[in-house]
Amino acid sequence: MSVAAIPAAEFQERRERLLDQVRLLDAGGYVLFDPAYIQYFTGFWFLSNERPVVFAQSAAGDAAIFVPEFEVARTRAETDFDRIESYPEYPGLEHPMTILARALADLGLAGTVAVDQDGYPGILGYQGPPLSAVTGASVHSVADVIERMMARKSANEIALIRESGRWCAHAHRLLQEYTRPGVTEAEASLRAGHESTLAMLEALGDSFGGQLGSNDGVKAGYRGQIGRRSAWAHAIAHNIEFRRGDMLVTETGAPVWGYNAELERAMVIGTPTDELRRLFDHVVAAQRVAFDALRPGVTCAAVDGAVMRYFEDNDLLPYWRQHTGHAIGLRNHEAPFLDIGDHTPIETGMVFTIEPGLYDDELGGFRHSDTVVVVEDGIELLTSYPSDLESLTLPLD
Amino acid sequence: MSVAAIPAAEFQERRERLLDQVRLLDAGGYVLFDPAYIQYFTGFWFLSNERPVVFAQSAAGDAAIFVPEFEVARTRAETDFDRIESYPEYPGLEHPMTILARALADLGLAGTVAVDQDGYPGILGYQGPPLSAVTGASVHSVADVIERMMARKSANEIALIRESGRWCAHAHRLLQEYTRPGVTEAEASLRAGHESTLAMLEALGDSFGGQLGSNDGVKAGYRGQIGRRSAWAHAIAHNIEFRRGDMLVTETGAPVWGYNAELERAMVIGTPTDELRRLFDHVVAAQRVAFDALRPGVTCAAVDGAVMRYFEDNDLLPYWRQHTGHAIGLRNHEAPFLDIGDHTPIETGMVFTIEPGLYDDELGGFRHSDTVVVVEDGIELLTSYPSDLESLTLPLD
Numbered sequence: 001m002s003v004a005a006i007p008a009a010e011f012q013e014r015r016e017r018l019l020d021q022v023r024l025l026d027a028g029g030y031v032l033f034d035p036a037y038i039q040y041f042t043g044f045w046f047l048s049n050e051r052p053v054v055f056a057q058s059a060a061g062d063a064a065i066f067v068p069e070f071e072v073a074r075t076r077a078e079t080d081f082d083r084i085e086s087y088p089e090y091p092g093l094e095h096p097m098t099i100l101a102r103a104l105a106d107l108g109l110a111g112t113v114a115v116d117q118d119g120y121p122g123i124l125g126y127q128g129p130p131l132s133a134v135t136g137a138s139v140h141s142v143a144d145v146i147e148r149m150m151a152r153k154s155a156n157e158i159a160l161i162r163e164s165g166r167w168c169a170h171a172h173r174l175l176q177e178y179t180r181p182g183v184t185e186a187e188a189s190l191r192a193g194h195e196s197t198l199a200m201l202e203a204l205g206d207s208f209g210g211q212l213g214s215n216d217g218v219k220a221g222y223r224g225q226i227g228r229r230s231a232w233a234h235a236i237a238h239n240i241e242f243r244r245g246d247m248l249v250t251e252t253g254a255p256v257w258g259y260n261a262e263l264e265r266a267m268v269i270g271t272p273t274d275e276l277r278r279l280f281d282h283v284v285a286a287q288r289v290a291f292d293a294l295r296p297g298v299t300c301a302a303v304d305g306a307v308m309r310y311f312e313d314n315d316l317l318p319y320w321r322q323h324t325g326h327a328i329g330l331r332n333h334e335a336p337f338l339d340i341g342d343h344t345p346i347e348t349g350m351v352f353t354i355e356p357g358l359y360d361d362e363l364g365g366f367r368h369s370d371t372v373v374v375v376e377d378g379i380e381l382l383t384s385y386p387s388d389l390e391s392l393t394l395p396l397d
Numbered sequence: 398m399s400v401a402a403i404p405a406a407e408f409q410e411r412r413e414r415l416l417d418q419v420r421l422l423d424a425g426g427y428v429l430f431d432p433a434y435i436q437y438f439t440g441f442w443f444l445s446n447e448r449p450v451v452f453a454q455s456a457a458g459d460a461a462i463f464v465p466e467f468e469v470a471r472t473r474a475e476t477d478f479d480r481i482e483s484y485p486e487y488p489g490l491e492h493p494m495t496i497l498a499r500a501l502a503d504l505g506l507a508g509t510v511a512v513d514q515d516g517y518p519g520i521l522g523y524q525g526p527p528l529s530a531v532t533g534a535s536v537h538s539v540a541d542v543i544e545r546m547m548a549r550k551s552a553n554e555i556a557l558i559r560e561s562g563r564w565c566a567h568a569h570r571l572l573q574e575y576t577r578p579g580v581t582e583a584e585a586s587l588r589a590g591h592e593s594t595l596a597m598l599e600a601l602g603d604s605f606g607g608q609l610g611s612n613d614g615v616k617a618g619y620r621g622q623i624g625r626r627s628a629w630a631h632a633i634a635h636n637i638e639f640r641r642g643d644m645l646v647t648e649t650g651a652p653v654w655g656y657n658a659e660l661e662r663a664m665v666i667g668t669p670t671d672e673l674r675r676l677f678d679h680v681v682a683a684q685r686v687a688f689d690a691l692r693p694g695v696t697c698a699a700v701d702g703a704v705m706r707y708f709e710d711n712d713l714l715p716y717w718r719q720h721t722g723h724a725i726g727l728r729n730h731e732a733p734f735l736d737i738g739d740h741t742p743i744e745t746g747m748v749f750t751i752e753p754g755l756y757d758d759e760l761g762g763f764r765h766s767d768t769v770v771v772v773e774d775g776i777e778l779l780t781s782y783p784s785d786l787e788s789l790t791l792p793l794d
Contacts, residue, residue: 045633046631046633047620047631047633049729049730050723050730050732050734068719069718070629070630070631070718070719070756071629071630071631073628073629073758074626074629074631074632089719089720089736089737089738090734090736090738091734091736091738091739092736092737092738093737093738094738095738117519121518122514122540124728124729124730124731124732125544125723125724125728125730125731125732125733125734126732127541127732143519144524147522184598185611186594186595186598186611186612186614187595188611189610189611189612190591190594190595190611190612190614191591193612194587194588194591197583197587198583198584198587201581201583201636208636211633211634211635211636212620212633212634213586213616213618213620213634214582214583214585214586214587214617214618214619214620214621214634215583215586215587215590215616215618216634217583217587219610219611219612220611221610221611221612222611223444223609223610223611224611229471231470232467232468232470232471233467233468234443234444234467234468234471235471236442236443236444236608236609237608237609237610237611237613238608239598239605239608321466321467322465322467322486323486326447326522327522331521331522332521333446333447333521333522334521334522335447335521335522335523335524336522337447337487337488337522339486339487339488339489340486340489340490341486341487341488341489341490341491341492342488359467361470
């Protein structure tokens with residue numbers, strides 16, 4: 001099996017498109033502090049912490065990555081940046097932002113500078129001055145330009161999300177197999193994730209990338225959405241033991257070169273009641289409503305509105321808790337949102353989760369999430385897994 | 398085995414201490430947006446995403462948690478907040494910040510308001526106005542006050558970090574056992590993490606808390622610091638196969654109620670060369686220098702300075718790449734830093750990693766990290782694991 005990483009030419013093309021916008025602002029260049037943005041525009045993988053990593057490019061096209069000194073050797077070996085600038089440590093005798101200011105001046109960035117944000121965010125105890133203060137530049141945010149670019153996925157990105165979806169389904173099958181009364185959440189989840197990660201690493205080999213930690217890979221679990229707690233859309237885990245009659249809501253994840261699909265299913269242990277079947281069938285139908293509504297030219301709000309009308313028409317609004325879905329890609333959640341308040345027009349290449357849910361304090365939660373890409377005449381599914389109740393009913397032993 | 402979670406009275410005492418500072422500012426109250434800060438002051442565990450979760454308390458002491466609607470039932474069941482305010486969805490028909498502004502007015506927060514930051518950060522596609530804009534309040538940052546509070550750990554916090562350290566050591570022993578030539582990084586790491594997590598869950602039972610995901614627990618691995626790549630302090634994983642002669646640098650993690658210790662060791666596969674032994678013995682000695690220098694009243698800079706002098710005196714500066722350590726607690730890295738540029742005075746109750754390292758492009762990386770708490774007459778170790786070369790030499794089969 002083989003899936004290609006994003007090629008260098010595509011990163012360059014992304015930077016060119018951003019530069020076009022930067023030049024329209026008469027800015028001297030742009031500076032990125034957000035790790036996800038740096039990854040999107042350069043493909044550089046790194047551990048983000050209180051030590052700033054910064055990417056900058058001048059309007060003339062000269063680019064530099066700015067890293068702590070101990071990252072220089074690795075950056076040289078693993079990337080093809082023309083220019084690597086560094087600082088000794090954080091906080092160090094001279095603040096990294098002061099050193100960055102000199103590097104940016106050297107790169108020709110002055111006057112107006114486009115940024116994702118005005119300095120490095122205060123994560124993990126980092127403190128430092130805004131970029132505008134250390135450079136004297138007038139900063140102009142292009143975060144919304146970047147978010148719009150990231151929302152429309154390329155063919156390469158879609159292929160990676162599709163591959164992620166395959167491994168989500170693989171892990172989901174194992175999770176379903178290992179979930180039985182008497183087993184605990186952690187037991188089923190750790191086993192499914194462990195085996196799926198090894199299978200993915202073996203199958204993809206060098207085609208798999210973007211692993212930061214030694215055990216990063218495929219995940220599958222419930223995050224506490226077990227029994228009545230399945231009614232809590234964002235429950236948290238408590239290593240609960242599965243019991244007969246439990247309603248379950250799953251989640252899976254499998255970043256491939258950092259790209260994520262989302263696949264989730266409602267399941268039940270043992271024979272479902274009629275009441276349970278009714279809500280189950282309605283979420284399947286509501287997902288179908290969203291699939292049918294999602295196409296280029298309509299707004300995100302219209303898709304969520306169609307689902308809300310379905311719920312209203314079927315007296316299901318008391319069971320409503322969350323919007324229809326969200327964009328997904330390098331980040332597990334991203335803009336735009338399939339929400340009645342988001343008026344972003346849908347475009348081809350956008351990738352969304354479709355996951356309308358129904359929640360009842362007694363019966364539990366009902367939600368299937370699939371990942372889709374918007375194409376000329378509608379959508380294509382990037383995840384594939386049974387969604388009928390029979391397939392998602394678990395035996396008692 | 399039993400380890401107590403932070404008791405409710407301690408969270409209240411933390412809030413009282415923050416309120417004392419807020420009243421000194423003549424502020425009407427405080428508002429927190431950072432998930433780690435909300436956890437520190439309330440013990441509330443939640444999934445952080447583009448939907449803001451906010452905690453506020455008035456100078457008079459009235460407090461409210463502000464969550465998306467679908468979190469209300471869980472918040473009511475799992476916490477004892479007197480007041481739970483909510484918004485339907487993000488972005489929704491009315492922006493959550495607008496709804497928050499009304500809730501804050503209702504709580505009596507106006508005029509000057511103390512904040513950790515002026516609004517919710519732009520994570521995962523979130524966009525929204527600053528708090529000052531929606532409320533008209535004059536905001537005053539107390540982030541540094543909070544960081545200073547968090548830097549001095551209570552007896553309860555220290556007990557949780559010590560417990561974390563025990564599980565780091567447990568996982569490290571397994572990682573060491575499973576690491577052999579021909580095995581891959583992911584194989585050894587997944588197996589050690591999987592088994593350690595199940596063992597911890599069984600041993601701690603209800604004493605273990607703060608698990609968000611189904612498979613959150615103990616981790617142990619190399620994050621790519623294998624062979625020559627061990628010279629890269631922040632390498633990333635590539636599922637490398639271990640080979641005879643590989644120099645290795647480990648990392649472990651085991652959050653207990655969210656609190657973390659750090660335990661890392663340099664190891665070698667097969668008989669170490671004299672050259673390797675020399676650098677190995679020097680990092681052990683440098684760690685001892687830091688242990689001896691760390692005590693109340695000296696500065697962070699002085700501790701790092703003592704290590705730097707040791708390196709200088711032994712002609713080791715060419716192998717230097719990173720400072721001596723960092724504070725640790727609810728976050729894996731936090732301020733202050735044991736760095737020549739950080740002049741924070743050391744106080745009792747501060748918890749630090751002590752991890753001076755030496756790095757050679759050919760030989761690899763050498764770093765032991767242990768976690769210590771500052772006490773009246775010096776330090777106490779919160780992690781315990783052999784650090785001599787004989788114990789850290791792995792057999793060839």
